[in-house]
Amino acid sequence: MRQLSELDASFLYLESDTTPMHIGGIYLFDASGLSTPLAFSTFVAYLRSRLHVAPLFRQKLKEIPFRLGRPYWVDDADFSIERHLAYVNLGTHGKQSSLMSLASRILEEPLKRDRPLWHITFVDGFRIESPDGEKEGFALIVKLHHAAIDAFSGEEIMGKLLEYTPTPQPISAPRPWLPRQEPSEERVFLQAGANMLRTPMQLASLAFNAAEATTRGLIQKQLHRLPLPLPLFTAPQSPFNRQITANRQIVSSRLELSRLKAIKGALGDVTLNDVVLGLCAETLSRYLATQNIRTETSLVAMTPISVRSSSLRRATGNQMSAMLLDLATAEPDPAARIRRIHRNAVDSEPYREAIAADRLTELLPSTLLALSARLYSELQVAQRYQPLFNVPITNVPGPQVPLYLQGARLVQQYNSAPLFDSLGLVVVAVSYQGQLTLNFTLCPDVVADCDLLPELVSRSLEAIEAAAAELGPEQGNEQPSTAQQTLTDELLGYLEKMVKGGLERFRR
Template identity: 75%
Template structure:
């Protein structure tokens, strides 16, 4: 048995009917070079032959009684690939808009916990492109639970499942696989007992679970009476930070990667990631202006950083650090803003000593972690006070060479990220074959007129190019003053760790 880490388990505890915690991807393939359309049965055989490269595809969760520890991954003795696949035909006259509408509906549905946490919908019969006579294509709508992978390992998994040659390769027979025996309840309890012996205070999670309802009521009553002023909650209010519903919308903008690289070269000592963040910041600033929302206070993004070892053999689980980053949206010049973002990231302490995301949870017993996640949502803390951050932004470098599936070329990839309470918008940037796609996952009941984000992204790139060309060379060497990013993340971490250490020291007594 392989136990989930604190960070992996937190995505299980955060999940609700309105906030499924899976990562979604939509892959569009051009099948015009194939002699015949790719049949769904052929795809099933192809995927069956490659299951061995992704062991988590045949593993499901095993819960620990009384929540004495986090769940384990075990081999699913009842695994059947058919339970994880679906087929949809949109019709020959359908276009990408119909596909994205379908994908939004599919991604609204949580994955079922009684089986491995993934699902793929094969979508057939639509035409690629906007022309009347578009190329025949098909798509894959993929859901992978965030407890099993992070965004970086998700890209690695799909890279392993696809091919690098346009010539269809023979589909080999599936490798023999025999599930390891399901652990007995006695073994599970013994393992849980061993965990308690290593950290005796964890047994208090059982008591915490027993009084959970009472604790939730008491805390809710006190929070409503006392106007708390946590230094942690320092991000400004924005239209994105409201209670979400189950509805989802995906909006994407495809941009030429060479244009972003040219901006990087013009601005000098910045990274391509800084330029991507600057593009997101300008897009958000323009959207807020359209919504008559204030830009006086700068938005704060949570940016995941991969800490995956180059020698790591498995590509599952969450191995990330996270940084709270001031996006400098109160800076009017979009080229100067990129320099400010670079300073906020590189020159700040959080960048040199990035916040390990699992440090936020490693001190909490599992029942208390689940309770805190539900409290954050149920008490609407982000709405009553200021949010910790306004939105997550993830930049995932993708392959710059074409990928194929049985002779069909991957022409476009869209990505969706999970939303949770008070976070109605997430941006995922993915590069592939010379293009960068900005993917906006949003709750349309929170983010009004979300389709406008696409045009704002195009206009933002134009504006940054113009501002960069007019920037005085002396401005690129002017020292920048400290901003709140340099202290905000450390203050937040110190506050949380201090509180948790006090709590755990009391529990050990």
């Protein structure tokens, strides 16, 4: 059995009925070239033959009695692929709008914890919209829990599930699989005890968790009286940082990757990721203008960084760092802003050293981390004071060659990410076959007029292209302020000081 890391487990503890913690994907396939439509039964057989590509497909959670520690991944001896699949037919004239509405409803539902944490809906009767007219197609709506994967490994797993040839390959028989015996309650209990002896902070986590039900009100009351470390919460107030509902919507915009690369070439010493962040910053600035909202300081993004080893890759779990990044939205020139974003990024310690997120979760066990996040939401810190950051932005490089499923070509994919209270918008950028898709996962009850976003992305790109053509060689290269440079380090330092002080008192 393999125990979840603190970071993986925190996604379990953060989940609620209105805040499901899974990563979603909507994959559109062009089936017009197939001699016969791909039947759902054929897809099931195909998927059976590829379950071996990642252990997560046949592993479920094993909880520790009395929550004495983090859960384990164990083989599901009762695994049945049918419990993870569904079939929907949109009829003879299924449109993309109908598909996206269906996907939003499906992605609002949390995954069931009594089985491996994934689910795929096969959508038939779907018509692909193309310049040549509508074509026969089908779609997959995929849910994978964030406790099992991050955005980078999820993209890798989907790449392994699909094929690189347009010629349908014979579906092989599933590889033999013998589930390992599930550990007994006694063994799990003893293992939890051994883990707590190795990591004394887990004792504090356990005590905190046991007392949570009776002391949360007292904690909230005391925290209301304490002055919050406001220098840490330097992100401005924004409409994205409000209490959310269970409603979800995915709004996407598709761009030519070559246009972004041309901007990168024009600006010189910046990365393609900087250009993507600059495009997001310009889009969000224009959105705020449509809502007659002006922020005095620049928006702050939380940007995950993969720390996966290129030589030893683990297909599951979260292997990422994160940094808080000033998006320089106070800079009026959208091209100079990209250079400033680059400076802000390279001056950030996690960017230089790719520090794993375990730096935080070693200091704060997952139960305390999740409780802190819940209190951050319940105390409405983002609304009453200032948010820690305004929006997460993840850029996931995808394959630049076409992928297929039994001869049907993958023509488009959309991706979603989890939301929780005070976080009503997440941006996931995914590239595939010369295209970049900006995916906005949002709560429509928080982000009003969200249908404006695709047009704003288009206008933003045009504005950046025009500004890049006129930008001087030094514009945007000015030294950023000290507060911008040390935002992440200040947060980490504060958390380290807080926990170390607690440990000193604990020793006494």
